[in-house]
Amino acid sequence: MPTVILMDVSLSMTRPVSLDGGDEFQRKNLAVHGLNMLFEHMASNYRLEFTSLMAFSSLWELLVPFTRDYNALQEALGNLEDYDKTCVESALTGVSSVVQQEWGSACPCQVVLVTDGSLGIGKGSLRQSLQSLKHRADDKKFPLPFPFPTKMFIMSIANAEELQATDAMNNLEELLHLSGGDGQIFTMEGPLCMKSVQAMFGRLIDHAYSPFHAVLHCGNLSSDVQVFPRPEPIVMDEEVDPMPRSINPDLELVGFIEIADISSPPVISRHLVLPINVNKEVDEVGTGATDELEEEPSASQMAGKNPNFCVLLHGSLKVEGMVALVQLGPEWYGMLYSQADSKKKSNLMMSLFEPGSEPLPWLGKITHLGPISEAAENPYGEDDSKSPFPLQPSVKRSYAQNVxxxxxxxxxxxxxxxxxxxxxxxxxxxxxxxxxxxxxxxxxxxxxxxxxxxxxxxxxxxxxxxxxxxxxxxxxxxxxxxxxxxxxxSTGDSQYAAFDHNIAPMHTDFSS
Amino acid sequence: MKIFSVAHKTVFVVDHCPYMAESSRQQVECDVLTKSRGQGVIPLAPVSKSLWTCAVECSMEYCRILYDVYPLHKLINYVVSDSEFHILNTWRQEDQSTHELMSALAAVGPPNPREDPECCSILHGLVAAVESLCKITELQHERRTDMMDTAERVANRGRIICLTNAKSDTHVRMLEDCIQETILEQNRLAAGSDRLMAIQQCDLVLVHIHPQGEEPLVYDRPKKEISSLLTSEVHSQHYDLASTTITNIPMKPTLNVCEQEEQHANTSANYDVELLHHRDAHMEFFKSGDLHMAGSSTRENGLKETITLKWCTPRTNSIELHYCTGAYRISPTDVNSRPSSCLTNFLLNGRSVLLEQPRKSGSKVISHMLSSHGGEIFLHVLNSNRSTLEDPPSISEGCGGRVTDYRITDFGEFMRENRLTPVSETSHDPSGKLPAERAKSQLERHTRYWPMIISQTTIFNMQAVVPLANLIVKETLSEEDVLTCQKTVFNLVDMERKNDPLPISTVGSRGKGPKRDEQYRIMWNELETLVKTHAGATDRHQRVLDCIVACRSKPPEEEEKEKKKRGRKREDKEDKTEKNGSKDADDKSWQESERLKGLLDKEEPETEVIKDSPDSPEPANKKPRLSIEEVPPPERAKGPVSLLTMWSNRITAANSRKHQEFMGRVSSVNNKFELYQQLKEENGMDVHENGKSSR
The missing domain is CATH 1.10.220 (Annexin V; domain 1)
Structure with a gap:
């Protein structure tokens, strides 16, 4: 899930923060400090996330397009300049176009809006944008909700009291609500200082950027893995089952199915399954081992030499052209398979099916898939020439029955x-x-x-x-x-007009 | 769409009163004369459908598309109304088919024009419809029972589609009032019943059917009234349908299908087919505002808009796994037209077609795929955007990535054994476990001992162990299975006695690796580990373990100890086995298996020799070799061992670590190495080779 960092560079961000002696900071410095912390965390723990940096005031500018190069992002943070007033609406329009250009309109995105809670004045201010929401022409619609699923995190370089003193908090809440509501407003606790900004970004990291660790089980074989991107909880039917479902950190394999049988099924999301070494503090995900020195075997090199179930599974799935069916939770399943990026690189990938007992009609109920050893004779045939799939629907569709x-x-x-x-x-x-x-x-x-x-x-x-x-x-x-x-x-006489009656050919015999 | 939206339950109420027997005045020429036969033949008068026929056709077409696109959970109840109401089916899933309805409709027949119009009314049907909406469906019942405390979340909404010929606006208002009243009344009744539910929302769709050319007596009101021949407008709104036109379908790939239909191969032009499906299949276009770019067009009849996608060659193959974000069932708008049936038959034969979005820029974007799964055709939505998972680190760079000797082929075999198959819901398992749970149990059993890399295992690299390894993981063993396992063990014992080489990995150990007796010790230990993990399952599993424990060679140190303890006293065999921890019962089986073994290996007389007995003579065929042996082979050190032997063994072992052993000696049999083995193998002659034969 790509992230857009939307950084307020209006003049109000340069307001000094009063400290009891010592150095003087601007709010901007606090924000930059927090973002640096976020980038450092991502560089080591969430390396595969694509992140872009946008700065905005009354105009907006894409400083760093989507990248995994966190050095570039940090560098750009160091070179921020100060501009005029805050105009959230135009910045969001910018986010919308940047994201759609890069990822289309189906890819879920996270937007981290960093602002000080002074949301502009007069035309272009958030207050004005929200007030005029209802009476706008079609071509001047407010950019929220975005066409793509959005999680918006508002990082306010101000504490809650300050925001509540004006209508800023209300406006931000409405903004969050307009974005689809799937996000959060973070405020600073206590005095504005490096420590409290760290705490606030720490909460964001815990909430949205902590890696999802799971254990992949295949009977007694298992492997610790990171699932990237984090699988997000989903709500199936708000009315009947409003509780969001999350995937279980114990991923249990159920069995295996041929790729031709699973047949390009629809999925709600795709995730990389990366084996990890839990003994280490820092995950090696994404870093590889290329830049390590030859002399001292690093932890990751050591880990590379210990057999890992994921690698075995991946290798066999790839060779056999199969997928592994995996249970993600009660009545929720997915599949594991080998995904090749190029000829050389391939990876273990997990796709999540829609929650439910029967996500794919052609497989039937997943709970009713059993081991082939139970069947009287191998349903795949002795030479793999047959397959028990796909299941036939009980009633033929109109196009298959000559209606x-x-x-x-x-x-x-x-x-x-x-x-x-x-x-x-x-x-x-x-x-x-x-x-x-x-x-x-x-x-x-x-x-x-x-x-x-x-x-x-x-x-x-x-x-x-x-x-x-x-x-x-x-x-x-x-x-x-x-x-x-x-x-x-045509007389409707029940003797001759019965629906199930068929006119039989007249019996004639001209042979004699 | 929510599960229990108004679309969950739809009641058709079709007017069967005498006036519906009137002609629609739309004439159909069914006697189309061909040129050659035109002369002298008077064509038959055209036929015309009655209003009733129009109404039935419309409603059946509605049902056809509905059942194609939503075969589950979108239910129809069909009511016919004249002097009384006739309910033609129920909410039950097995009643939801066009065939059932057609059969019931044939029994009803067209309205009787001579019936007294005073007795007949659509009201009978409408009241029945409301009553029917209160009746609980299978799905509602299931969900209500499932959720227990939150049962009230299951909503009861529905829709009544009334096909009638309304007399006036007042008449329409009267019908509405009547329904309103009935709903209130029924809701009161429902409150006190388990099988009834109060109606929370009810949509009434009134379709006014009137003869062509006659002024409708009622005009459009907020509720829909459309003339006799338009049906699809209603569809799209009720079920979130959208339309896609597949264009540029070449004749060629579908030709063989068409030929069956006596196609006169005169048209080589490409053709188009329009399909209906859930609107979400076009989500990407709606959102990106690409609708017009994607070639949508507005038309006069049918759905207002359709999106055009282009047939795309080359076709895809089934072993490719596409990233698909949605799959929606389709129904052709014109099901029995030739182009539609050509396309659907082509797909039903198991082929898939990629579809391309026509773009002005000329770039090719594949956005959809049509594919059939078990007689149902789905429109798959393929992801055509940049992936956020691009350029991931290769699996070889991560944990375990540097290991090169994974048992990939063996795990492939394992996966094939653990493939899944549908198990009928009726099959009952005594454990009460669902099939998927049983599949998991099987995985658990199969992985109790499963080394991941080749150098970690000996037994799984030996063809000789395969029969036992395959059987021991079974939940239950037959008597025959036990015999096979025992046979495997005896075979190994034989190999050991013949001093056959083992495929022990030398990776990680210096020099030539462990000695032969050490190799066998490792092998026996591993085999014991494997079987021990299953021994608890049944008595028969335990018997296999007992057999191994009884037959295996003991580690030399252990024997040394035994020897010391016992001095040179010749103890009885029974005594010894007892020492090994075998119980009396096992002892019997051991003896029995010994006897069996004798039977199995009749052709080799020396098998009668029991290796555990120290006094047994050397096998006859090995005697000549003794002359060239300086020391008895260490693995044969089961007899009394002299101090000299022990000392020289140790020296040899120490020396052997200092140099790399000559290849021939490492793989020698009794210090003899057969040359040109491969020639023999090529000639198909029997060579002692215990590694896995190449597969």
């Missing part, structure tokens, strides 16, 4: 022509003739379209009179028999 639809006249005409075409090829086409005739008869009876039955009966009688001399005598018999049966059905 009759006459809403357009052409549908009806085609069906009648089909009968006539076969009628002219009697007795060779006797079977098809009656099949088509019965299909038409059934539909006409269901639709209460008795007039059609009479019409087709007349047509068949006419065909009978038009038969050439060379025609087989059976043709005439079958045609008049069919016409008579249709006429009887």
């Amino acid at each position: 009759t639809v006459w809403i357009k006249a052409s549908g009806l005409q085609t069906d009648v022509q089909k009968i006539l075409r076969n009628a002219r090829k009697l007795p060779d086409k006797t079977q098809t003739f009656y099949k088509e005739l019965n299909r038409l008869r059934k539909a006409a009876l269901a639709f209460g379209f008795w007039e059609l039955l009479k019409g087709v009966a007349d047509l068949l009688e006419r065909e009978c009179t038009l038969l050439p001399d060379s025609a087989h005598p059976d043709a005439a018999f079958q045609l008049s028999h069919a016409a008579q049966q249709l006429k009887l059905a």
Whole structure:
């Protein structure tokens, strides 16, 4: 989930912070300190996150486009300049376009807005933006909610009392609400100082940037892993089940399925599953071991030499072309598979299915998937030539069962022509003739379209009179028999108009 | 859409009063004459549908699309109203099919124009519809029972679609009032019942059906009234449907399908097919405002808008795993038209098609895929944006990434054995566990002892151990399985006696690695570890363990100790096995297995020799070799060991660590190394080779 840091560089951020003696700081310094701390944390623990830095005042500027280079981000923080007044609306419009340009509109994003709670004055101020919310033209809509799912974190370089003294807190709360509500406002506790800003960013890190650690189990084999990005709790149906579901830190494999059988299933999110060494304080995720010195084997190199279940699993999934079905929680499943980034690099990836007992109709209920050893004979066949998947639905879909639809006249005409075409090829086409005739008869009876039955009966009688001399005598018999049966059905007489009744070919014998 | 939105329950109320027998005055020419037969034949008069037929057709088309796109949890109850009401089906899932409804409709037949119009009214049906909405569905019942304390979260909403011919605005108002009253009345009743639920929301859709060309007697009001031939407008609004037109479908790939339909191969043009599906499949377009770029167009009939996607070649293969963010069932708008059926048959044959978004810039963006799964066609939404997971560290850079001898092939085999298969819901397991739980238990059993790398294991590198290793993980063993396991053990004993080399990894150890007897000790230990983890499961598992404990060679130190304790006294075999911790019962099985072993290896007389007995003579075929042996082979040191032997063994061991052993000697059998073994192998002759044969 990419992050946009939206940094307020208006003049009010340069307000000095009063300290009991010692150095004098500006609020901006506090904000930069907090962000540096965040970047350092991400560099070591959340390395794969793409982050961009935007500065805004009455205008906005993209200082660092999305990157994993946290040095570049920190460097840019060091070179911030001061500008005029705060204008949140235009900055958010900027965020919207930057994110969509990079990631499209489906990718969830985190926005960290760092501001001092003085939200501008007059035109372009947040207060004014929010007041005019309801009466705006379509082309000047407020940028929130963003088209992409958003988590907005507002880091206020001010304490709650200061924000509540004006309407700033209310405005920020409304902003948060407009963003979709999935975020939080962080304020500083106690006096404004380095310590309290650290504490505030610490809370943000715990809340949104702590790595998700889990244990992947396959029976007695297991591996400690980091799941990246963090799987977020989701709500399925607000009305019936409003409690958000989170994935269980114990990921249990259930079994294995061929890629062709799972067949590109829809997923709600994808995550890298990275094996980690829990003994170490700092995760090695993303750092690799390339920049380490050869002489002293680093912890990560040591870890590289210990067999890890993830690597084994990944290797076999890749070779066999299979996925592993994994249980994420009660009635919630996902799949593990090998994902190749390029020819050389590949990784263990986990995709989450929609929560529920039957996320993929073609697999059926996941709880009813059992080991093949229970089956009387191997459902995959001795030579892997068969598969028990996909499951067939109990009722065929309309396009798979030759339904009759006459809403357009052409549908009806085609069906009648089909009968006539076969009628002219009697007795060779006797079977098809009656099949088509019965299909038409059934539909006409269901639709209460008795007039059609009479019409087709007349047509068949006419065909009978038009038969050439060379025609087989059976043709005439079958045609008049069919016409008579249709006429009887068109009376609605229950004896002849039963839906499940079929007109059978007349039994004739010309062999003698 | 919420689970229990108004779309969960829909009641169709179709007017069956005499006036519905009237003609719609829309004429259908069903006698289309071909040129060659035109002369002299008077075409038949066109037929026209009655209002009733129109109403039934519309409602059935509605049901068809609904059941295609939402086969579950979107239910329809069909009511016909004349002098009384006729309910044609129930909310139950098995009643939800067009075939059932058609059959019931055929039984009802068209309205009788001679019936007394005074007795007939749509009101009967509407009252029945409200009553029906109060009835609880299977899903509502299930959810209510599931949630217990929060059962009130299950809502009861529904929709009534009434197809009738309204006389006037007052008539419509009267119908509305009637429904309102009935709802209040029914809700009172529902409060006191378990099988009924009060209606929280009810949408009424009145479809006014009138003959073509006649002025409608009622005009559009906030509620919808549409003329006799438009149906799809209603669909899209009720079920969040959207439309996609697949364009540029080439004739060629679907040709063989078309040919079956007696296609006259005269058209080579590409064709288009329109599909209906859930609106979310277009989410990306709506959000990005790309709608017009993506080629949406506004049309006169059918859905207001459709999005055009282009058929894309080359086609995809099934072993590719696409990143798919959604999959939605589809239904063709014109199901039995030739283009539609060509496309659907093509897909139903198991092929998938990628679809491309036409873009002005000319860049190719693949955004969707059509694919069938078990007779159902889905529109998959593929992710076409940049991934936030790009350029991740390779798995080889992380933990365990430097290890090169993972048992990848063996784990592949393991995965294939642990594949899943649907188990019917009725099959009952005595443990009461669901199949998926049983699958997990199987994984647990199969991984009790599972070394991950080749150099960590000996037994799994030996073909000879395979039968036992495959069987011991089973939940229960048959008598036959036990025999196979025992046979495996005896085979190993034989190998040891013949001094066959073991595929022990020399990785990490200097020099030639452990000596042969040490190798066998490692192998036996490992085998024992494997079997011990399962021994507790059943008596038969335990018997396999007992067999190993009884047959395996003992570590030399242990034997030394025994020897010292006992001096040179020849103790009875029984005594010895007792020392090994075997119980009486096992002893029997041990003896039995010895007997068996004899039977199994009849062709080799020396197998009668029991290795545990120190006095047994050397096997006959080995005697000649004694002459070239300076010392008895160490692994044969089961007899009395002289001080000299012990001393020289130690010296040899110490020396051997100082130099790399000659290849031939390392893999020698009784200090004899057969040359040109590979030639023999190529000639298909039997060579003692206990490593895994190449697979």
